[in-house]
Amino acid sequence: MGTITKLLESLLSGLSLGSIYALIALGYTMVYGIAKMLNFAHGDIIMAGAFSIIVFTATCGLPPIVAILLGIVFCMLLGVTVEFLAYRPLRKASPLAVLITAIGVSYLLQNVAQLLFGTSDTEFPISVGNSALALGSVSVKYSVLLTVAVTGAIMIILTLFISKSRTGKAMRAVSEDKDAAELMGINVNRTISVTFAIGSALAAVAGLFYGMAYHYVGATTGAMPGIKAFVAAVFGGIGSIPGAMLGGILLGIIEKLAQTYISTELSDAIVFGVLILVLIVKPTGLLGKKISEKV
Amino acid sequence: MLKVYNANVYYGKIHAIKDVSFEVNDGEIVALIGANGAGKSTILRTISGLLRSRTGVISMDGKNISNTPAHKIVQMGLAQVPEGRRIFLQMTVMENLEMGAFTKGKADPADIESVFAQFPRLKERRKQIAGTLSGGEQQMLAMGRALMSHPRLMMLDEPSMGLAPILVEQIFEIIGKLHRDGTTILLVEQNADMALKIANRAYILETGRVVLTGTGAELAESPAVKKAYLGG
Numbered sequence: 001m002g003t004i005t006k007l008l009e010s011l012l013s014g015l016s017l018g019s020i021y022a023l024i025a026l027g028y029t030m031v032y033g034i035a036k037m038l039n040f041a042h043g044d045i046i047m048a049g050a051f052s053i054i055v056f057t058a059t060c061g062l063p064p065i066v067a068i069l070l071g072i073v074f075c076m077l078l079g080v081t082v083e084f085l086a087y088r089p090l091r092k093a094s095p096l097a098v099l100i101t102a103i104g105v106s107y108l109l110q111n112v113a114q115l116l117f118g119t120s121d122t123e124f125p126i127s128v129g130n131s132a133l134a135l136g137s138v139s140v141k142y143s144v145l146l147t148v149a150v151t152g153a154i155m156i157i158l159t160l161f162i163s164k165s166r167t168g169k170a171m172r173a174v175s176e177d178k179d180a181a182e183l184m185g186i187n188v189n190r191t192i193s194v195t196f197a198i199g200s201a202l203a204a205v206a207g208l209f210y211g212m213a214y215h216y217v218g219a220t221t222g223a224m225p226g227i228k229a230f231v232a233a234v235f236g237g238i239g240s241i242p243g244a245m246l247g248g249i250l251l252g253i254i255e256k257l258a259q260t261y262i263s264t265e266l267s268d269a270i271v272f273g274v275l276i277l278v279l280i281v282k283p284t285g286l287l288g289k290k291i292s293e294k295v
Numbered sequence: 296m297l298k299v300y301n302a303n304v305y306y307g308k309i310h311a312i313k314d315v316s317f318e319v320n321d322g323e324i325v326a327l328i329g330a331n332g333a334g335k336s337t338i339l340r341t342i343s344g345l346l347r348s349r350t351g352v353i354s355m356d357g358k359n360i361s362n363t364p365a366h367k368i369v370q371m372g373l374a375q376v377p378e379g380r381r382i383f384l385q386m387t388v389m390e391n392l393e394m395g396a397f398t399k400g401k402a403d404p405a406d407i408e409s410v411f412a413q414f415p416r417l418k419e420r421r422k423q424i425a426g427t428l429s430g431g432e433q434q435m436l437a438m439g440r441a442l443m444s445h446p447r448l449m450m451l452d453e454p455s456m457g458l459a460p461i462l463v464e465q466i467f468e469i470i471g472k473l474h475r476d477g478t479t480i481l482l483v484e485q486n487a488d489m490a491l492k493i494a495n496r497a498y499i500l501e502t503g504r505v506v507l508t509g510t511g512a513e514l515a516e517s518p519a520v521k522k523a524y525l526g527g
């Protein structure tokens with residue numbers, strides 16, 4: 001394989017992996033920006049999304065597209081329910097209490113999945129196969145094209161939604177100043193629910209792409225991509241939506257390049273090393289906001 | 296129009312508001328005067344539903360709003376311009392005004408035009424990020440934003456804070472004009488001099504209690520008020 005071909009192919013698979021990270025990182029960053037909390041159970045919503053799609057196709061026998069849509073709806077309900085039951089009662093509690101609760105919710109979701117689906121992995125029923133599109137000497141898997149195209153479309157829609165829609169503007173207002181937002185007549189609790197619903201829907205889509213890429217899903221499937229996406233969100237600047245997109249994609253590319261050119265075993269260490277370097281040089285992340293604006 | 300009866304508000308163990316009762320009648324300008332830490336902002340935050348009183352009743356137009364969520368109180372015609380302006384610094388001037396009209400659904404272009412007529416500076420800067428405005432402009436934006444909800448009662452928390460004297464004059468002129476146009480005003484100030492001149496009635500607040508009340512003119516002549524708030 002030619003040098004250029006090898007580079008392009010590893011960039012493309014990095015872009016695809018990074019798109020999945022970006023989808024998850026968006027959920028982390030939006031919830032952080034609006035509810036000011038780190039939802040460490042977010043990664044497990046990916047797993048819940050993948051398993052719910054499995055149930056809707058394999059058990060219920062629904063066509064894939066219907067199963068995917070139902071899986072997304074299921075995750076939105078799950079995310080909103082978790083927020084309502086576990087996080088809302090802690091709205092005025094210390095950040096540490098909220099963090100520990102989130103870790104507890106994460107284990108709870110993993111254990112429920114183990115109870116329902118056992119400890120061995122389950123096959124993911126949806127796949128676009130291994131066929132690839134040949135572009136000159138570079139071959140691009142259809143699954144890569146699909147992941148990148150869908151993620152790109154989601155990012156554009158999300159950006160427009162946040163910048164132009166009434167709900168999106170309310171989300172920005174709540175993220176800046178909850179009390180001032182309430183004084184405008186914005187229902188802060190409902191806005192936080194909407195944020196969890198959107199983040200969880202994106203996690204469900206990530207779960208779909210994860211299942212399609214790796215073919216098997218287990219109870220702890222969400223943990224590693226969840227942590228990587230959290231790293232991506234911090235890398236891009238936590239709280240920043242373009243930051244999560246950029247951070248996720250860069251992280252995926254760095255990981256794939258490290259695997260191709262340095263070492264498969266060391267790729268995770270390299271990913272986390274890059275994060276540490278970025279945070280030393282720019283503590284707020286690549287596109288993070290200045291912290292000085294509040295007096 | 297607005298009645299606060301026997302309010303007691305706490306921050307944990309701190310008893311910030313003690314047995315406070317007062318009222319604002321339709322068409323009045325009422326001032327709440329007190330030194331820093333007297334409890335003025337706490338009272339406004341309680342009326343707006345951001346804090347709760349442990350006792351008593353707060354009512355608007357005879358309706359008990361003591362337990363109404365903050366975001367529903369705006370819809371009853373009660374708007375607050377909070378201390379320190381609290382505009383959305385990362386949003387544009389226009390978006391801030393749209394947020395003011397949040398309960399109306401879409402902002403009415405006629406309302407935006409009337410805010411711009413009141414504050415021409417805001418029109419020039421409508422596409423600018425609010426964080427880039429000067430202090431006076433930010434105060435105007437905070438007032439314009441509150442006006443977007445068509446309040447019948449507007450509560451202003453220290454609108455003159457941190458502004459140059461000429462801007463203070465201008466802000467008080469606008470408050471007077473809003474009042475003439477039919478808005479009832481509850482004005483919180485440390486700047487007793489200006490506030491007592493414009494107010495029909497005023498309440499003096501000390502460490503969470505109402506210690507004195509009267510018409511603006513009466514209080515401006517009162518020896519106790521002169522000594523404590525008007526520099527002798």
Ligand SMILES: Nc1ncnc2c1ncn2[C@@H]1O[C@H](COP(=O)(O)OP(=O)(O)O)[C@@H](O)[C@H]1O
Pocket residue numbers: 306309311329330331332333334335336337338
């Ligand atoms: N968030 C808070 N937590 C604890 N105490 C507070 C808080 N906000 C205000 N206080 C206290 O309540 C009292 C009244 O404060 P405030 O209503 O802000 O006074 P003012 O607006 O008249 O300056 C003060 O003693 C202040 O220290």
Ligand SMILES: [Mg+2]
Pocket residue numbers: 332335336337378452
């Ligand atoms: Mg105050």
